[in-house]
Amino acid sequence: MQWWQEKVFYQIYPLGFCGAERQNDFGKVRHRLKAVEEEIPRLKETGIGALLLNPLFQSVAHGYDTVDFYNTDCRLGDNADLKRLVKKCHDSGIRVVLDGVFNHVGREFPQFADVRQKKWDSPYKHWFHIDFNGNSAYNDGFYYEGWEGHYELVKLNLQNGDVRNFLFDAVRFYIDELDIDGLRLDVCYSLPEDFIRDLSGVCKSKKSDFFLAAEAIHGDYNRLLNCGVESVTNYECYKGLYSAINSRNLFEIEHSLSRQFANTPWALYKGRHLLNFADNHDVPRLYSVLTDKRNAAAAYAILFVMPGIPCIYYGSEYAAEGVKGDGDVHLRPKMSDVDRNKNIELTETLKKLIRLKNTRVSLQIGAYEKVSLSNEYFAVCRTHDGERTTLAVNISDNPVSVDIGGSCKDLIDGREESSRAEVPPHSFRIFG
Secondary structure, three states: OOHHHHOOEEEEOHHHHOOOOOOOOOOOOOOOOHHHHOOHHHHHHHOOOEEEEOOOEOEOOOOOOEOOOOOEOOOOOOHHHHHHHHHHHHHOOOEEEEEEOOOEEEOOOHHHHHHHHHHHHOOOHHHEOEEOOOOOOOOOOOEEOEEOOEEEEEEEOOOOHHHHHHHHHHHHHHHHHHOOOEEEEOOHHHOOHHHHHHHHHHHHHHOOOOEEEEOOOOOOOHHHHOOOOOEEEOHHHHHHHHHHHHOOOOHHHHHHHHHHHEOOOOOOOOOOOOEEEOOOOOOOOHHHHOOOHHHHHHHHHHHHHOOOEEEEEOOHHHOOOOOOOOOOHHHOOOHHHOOOOOOHHHHHHHHHHHHHHHHOHHHHHOEEEEEEEOOOEEEEEEEEOOEEEEEEEEOOOOOEEEEOOOOEEEOOOOOEEOOEEEEOOOEEEEEO
């Protein structure tokens, strides 16, 4: 079993978490990464096994407009701060995965600044997708491709050998100097497949168990899984999770789970480990999206029992809220501003779910099976080598008796149950 199959991930957007300025003045170094460092004992005690850090290298604004791939953003600290953070995570048994932003750069990226200054005389003109017969929205005197029409994000020419070597050298630096354990590949759906394969080869040559997770919003995840990545962001089940609960139609999420993981010839990702989440730095917080907040615990129970890697977005364990707008700043608050006492019951429930995930092999690599299904309640199970873990969920307003597929014990309160179990309204139970 690989390390990432066993772990619960915790995602942090450092610029927001640490309360950094929204625009970089490229001035003095502020040693704010200590705010992340201070959370390590809590994460270890909770049972978190891997830390996913969104962009933290020098950028113009939000981190995805990189200008320096080798130095920590001065709003967060310096490389010594980052190296110390990684080591302290490792000392606590926590792996570290960084955000690899390789599709585009910021306009102040030195090689692009050189093109802006020298135009066709720049030795870097082939690093980008440039047409000197056009003009840009910034009146540069030439046209260039921006990521999905965002011209502050300049697309790199990833078919150019010099660009590839530059990026691969940066990745080698992250592994050799910072000792990271993996990368999340930003907008991986836009990266050329041969680039992903070559990148995977570079990473595996340094660390055989290096973890690559591809960001993909839609489409066939197998296209990327077959390029050398270990996981893909499971946006299908992210959407299905809150939508099924809000519409009181659990058929929606169960259909996705069976479509992806059931023991059938047509299941798309059986045996694969997708990166599962209820919210992240790009989408509204789960607690804001749910029309009935009482179902938050049930949503997380489904997240932790479905096949794959569960990932908690910082603050959501405390029922933090946030919707899109104003550059997504509301989705990325300063951690010290999060009310840690807002929903203590939900916080404690997540600790129990993490403990189960860490101790039940069936929840890590077990097969998936539907047990019973109705609009407002269902039961699903995971099985491996004789170990069976069954989840029964009820999102209705009344207690229900749910078929759990045989007698077993409640893994949280220890009660023995026969083939049917009563589940309180807006709640769940887990049996084994």
